[in-house]
Amino acid sequence: MERFWELDSTRGIAVMMMIIFHFLYDLNFFFGIGFINNNFWLFFGRTTALIFIFLAGVSLTLSHARVKDKTQKFLFSKYTKRGLRIFGYGLLVTIVTWFFFSKEFIIFGVLHFIGISIILSWPLIRTKWNGLIGIIVIIIGLYLSTLAFEFPYFLWLFPQNFYTFDYFPLIPWIGVIFIGIFAGNKIYPNGKKRFNKKTNPLTNTLSCLGRHSLFIYFVHQPILLGVLWLI
Numbered sequence: 001m002e003r004f005w006e007l008d009s010t011r012g013i014a015v016m017m018m019i020i021f022h023f024l025y026d027l028n029f030f031f032g033i034g035f036i037n038n039n040f041w042l043f044f045g046r047t048t049a050l051i052f053i054f055l056a057g058v059s060l061t062l063s064h065a066r067v068k069d070k071t072q073k074f075l076f077s078k079y080t081k082r083g084l085r086i087f088g089y090g091l092l093v094t095i096v097t098w099f100f101f102s103k104e105f106i107i108f109g110v111l112h113f114i115g116i117s118i119i120l121s122w123p124l125i126r127t128k129w130n131g132l133i134g135i136i137v138i139i140i141g142l143y144l145s146t147l148a149f150e151f152p153y154f155l156w157l158f159p160q161n162f163y164t165f166d167y168f169p170l171i172p173w174i175g176v177i178f179i180g181i182f183a184g185n186k187i188y189p190n191g192k193k194r195f196n197k198k199t200n201p202l203t204n205t206l207s208c209l210g211r212h213s214l215f216i217y218f219v220h221q222p223i224l225l226g227v228l229w230l231i
Contacts, residue, residue: 004188008211056118105165109167156169
């Protein structure tokens with residue numbers, strides 16, 4: 001399957017941002033060195049997540065365009081399996097963090113969110129109103145984030161007043177998925193490029209990071225913590 005280097009490179013940039021953010025977060029959480037306790041770094045961390053989630057929406061349009069069997073039964077099976085697989089990775093993160101950090105363990109983090117979002121959003125991939133839907137969902141989510149909800153069983157859907165290491169409720173973040181789908185349909189109609197540009201060593205390196213972003217997501221924290229403890 002053809003890879004689009006510009007998407008992989010952008011994802012690679014997000015990987016670098018993730019490593020930097022988590023390095024500073026680890027310094028603060030485990031060693032009390034508070035570089036990260038300011039609005040810039042909080043914005044930096046959210047921007048990193050936004051890039052990953054936006055690209056997940058763009059990637060949905062490419063995978064949909066490349067599917068030859070467009071029957072609803074096949075598409076339902078394809079995206080349900082993909083979503084459940086990524087959600088399963090999220091459950092693995094839940095188990096590991098619960099074992100080591102029982103009070104702040106990850107309940108509904110970015111992998112849980114992306115997995116569920118794939119299942120919910122694929123029927124609307126070819127809808128022309130994805131951009132508008134995304135904006136509306138984000139506005140609703142920003143409003144809900146100002147409220148406190150006492151519905152623990154719905155924490156995956158609405159913003160909740162609790163603390164965890166990693167939390168991405170469907171509202172407002174699925175709005176970013178829809179905006180990514182809208183952008184993907186516009187930039188890559190029918191999954192095809194409308195432009196070509198030569199790569200270079202920098203973009204090749206970033207593309208490599210982007211292609212292996214999930215693997216890096218799982219291994220970078222143990223490596224960072226090991227290095228910090230050795231120092």
